[in-house]
Amino acid sequence: MRKINQWKFKTKSIAYIKSTTFKTKTSYVKVSFISIILGLLCGIIFLYCFGMNGFGFIFSSLIKPFTSPVEPEGTVILLAVFILLGLGLALGFRIKLFNMGGSGQAIGGLLITYLFLNAVTGGSDFSNLPGGYGILLFLIFIVSGAIVSSLTGILKVLFNIHEVATSIVINWILWYLLKYVLFIKFDTQLNSPNLPEVFGSQLWVFAIIFALVSIVLVFVVCETTTVGYKYKVVGTQSTAAKYAGIKTNSFIIGVTALQGVFISAAGFFYYFGLKSNISVTNDIMPLLGFDGIPIALVAFNNFLGIIPVAILWAVLKDGIQLTMNSPQYMGLPSETSDLLFGIIILFSTMYLLLMKINISNYVNIIIHKIRDPKFKTEIEIINSDIKELKKEKNILILNLDSTNEKLKIKELKKQIQNKSENLEILRDELNSLTNEYKENKAFQISKIKNKIKDLKLEKHLFINKELDKYNEHSIKGLKKVYEGKYNSTTFPILDQVVSIESEIQNIKESLSNSNIKEQEKLIAKKNKLELKAASLINKQESQIKYFKNNFASTKQEAKTYLNDLKLIYKKEIKELEAKKGSRTFKKLKIRKLKIDLLEKQMEVVKIYGSNI
Structure with missing residues (x-):
């Protein structure tokens, strides 16, 4: 059975890699890669305009987080933050839900946390907070974020108010509410009170584990369960989903609540792990929630694709700050990192154009x-x-x-x-x-x-x-001939093996309800079926090996034939060019020779195709 399963997995994997679905997904990877490269190149040009070494700056930014003597825990926490932000926003984008309330969800969690800490300690000094409050504070943060985020979904469902408008308004309401509470409760003038340390020095471990587990869970649910299938239908065909009896309104509210959980979790790790307080001296609202938009965009809302993009973002974000502290880059504006990310985002939004570019x-x-x-x-x-x-x-x-x-x-x-x-x-x-x-x-x-x-x-x-x-x-057609032979040999055998496997599975289920004599018969039948499946697999493997060897040798023969043919025609063209005569006549003759050569090149499959 093990051999059957391994062969099935291998055959299906090869079929998937050759499928249109896989090619479409790889095209998205290509576009993400191109948008990042183009963004970095534009950033490099910008740096050269400032008289700086652009390539040196980007290279230094990419390696600094790994070579710097500063402890890497901060970079890991930042990575977890970016993963959770990208995941939260991608969940909404997939069902055409543009929740821009990430900052408000983090601020909402921060607001309730400050009120809770004030109630527990009775003041603004939280350094003496008793241990064991870490999980409780985390739960307060994510529940607050979920409630704030679900408001946008509820307003959309009940009153058809667009989520972009409601989420932005809620952001500002919560921001001014937080400032009001900080002024009244804590008499804050510059910065909010410092948040206490939670989870000791292990916060980065909790952050990255929570982020990765969240990504994997969401991916598994969306790809393998009925709920995930319904979620996809709501995203791609909302009208069809309604006619199919799927409660689209419930999905909208549920997704916005889940977005709040992930984005506010990112806020928790950011404020408790990287930035222990918040400045209230101006009306510039923290833009933490908006940092996830480019990650989701560049990853094309692919849950697993968020991880590599978030890694690049975290490395660049930390690396650029570290590089800008170097003596040779001291003159750069503080907005350099935001500019570089902005350029990458610009190119990522041009994905339709980039997808059409087929070099x-x-x-x-x-x-x-x-x-x-x-x-x-x-x-x-x-x-x-x-x-x-x-x-x-x-x-x-x-x-x-x-x-x-x-x-x-x-x-x-x-x-x-x-x-x-x-x-x-x-x-x-x-x-x-x-x-x-x-x-x-x-x-x-x-x-x-x-x-x-x-x-x-x-x-x-x-x-x-x-x-x-x-x-x-032409010679490229030989590969198609080989693929045709592979398909015509493999897939009928795959169908037979799947059918045999189903029979074996039925026998296994019948064994527990059978007497000894029947069990012996069933085991004998099972062994016979396994041998038959193994025989079919061996037959397929030997035939494919035979076709593969024939394909390799035939391709080599065809290459030799074509090389000899090209040499003959090149010689004729050179002789013709060396002769005296009308230039127009020569051109026509060379044109005819090229057409003859092409026609012979296109006879390769006819001559050698039967050899595979």
Whole structure:
């Protein structure tokens, strides 16, 4: 059974890696990576504008948190904070719920915590707080955050008030309420009273464990349970979810409450682990809740993707601060780190554009233009037609056309200026003719736009068709032949093995309710089925090994054939170029040789495909 399970896992994993779903997910990873790289490059350029070594600054920022003599606990707590913030916001973004109340949720937890600490100690000095209050303070923080956050969900469900508006208003209400309490209760003028130490020096351990467990739990629930499936349906098809009987309102309130739990937990670790108090000297509200937005955006709301993005954020955040304290970077503004993150966020919001950028496809098109003169000519003809249509469109837009209607309009305007007789009739005629001209012009522009759109689609389809044709029949097509053989061999056997496994499972269930004789028969049948499954697996593995070896040797033969072919044609082209004669004739002859070479390159599958 173990071998069956291992083979099944391996086969399904290979199938998943080749699937469209996996390719889509990897495209998101690609875009996240590109947005981060582009953001860092723009940051580097900005630093060079200040006369600083941009590459040196970024490199130093990435390694400082690991090489600095400062204890790394702060970086770990910051990582936990970013994970929880990203998780909380991604939960909402996935169901199109844009809860901007992260700062308010953290402030709400802080407000109730100060009131509780004041009630326990009777003052503003919390340094002598008895031990054992850590878990209680943590619970106070997250329950307060959950209540504050769920308010946005309740208001959305009951009164259809958008969550962005309510969450921002609640942020400011809680911020001023906290300031009021600090002024009245603690007579605070500059900074709030210092929060007590909780969990001793082990807060960072609790923070990172809580953050990672939260991520894993949310991922498992969303990916493997009925609740998770309903959550996905609410996010992707809310109308369909309502018709299916899913209580979307309950999900909205539940998700906002859960967001409050994670974001306020991040607030707890931030204020108790990194910043023991809060400044109240101005009206600038703490922006802690907003730090999670870029993490969720860059990770594309993927729960597991939040972890690497949060690691980068935490390392850069700490590293930039440490690097800015170095003598060679002392002149940099304090907002440098925020600027760098802002640039990365900007590029992450351009994900649709970045996803459309397929560099390998552009390279393939350029290569195929060099390879196939017919392909190049066809594209040039379509591009020329598009260019001409664009010229026509621009002439119409800029009123550079000279139609009879336009000439008539000019003539009528002159007659009116010269105060000719029947002015009213002339004005009516002018208005009628102008409207007719404008309508005709709008129709012509629309017609040209549609033609351009059709030509672009034709060009796109032509390029895809030609590239697919080349990939299918050239040496690249040998891989498709191998994959076809792999699929036709593997998946029928996989179906048989799954069926056998189901039978074995039924036998195992029947064993406990059978007598000794029946058990012996069932065990014998089970062993026979296991042997049959093992035989099928061995058959599949030996066939795939045979196909793989054939594919490798055939590909090598094809490469040798193509190299020899290229040498022959290159020699002919060189000889032709060396000969005296008409340049046009030479060009036509070289073009014909290139087309002949391409046709022979596209016979590779026909010649060698049957060898696999």
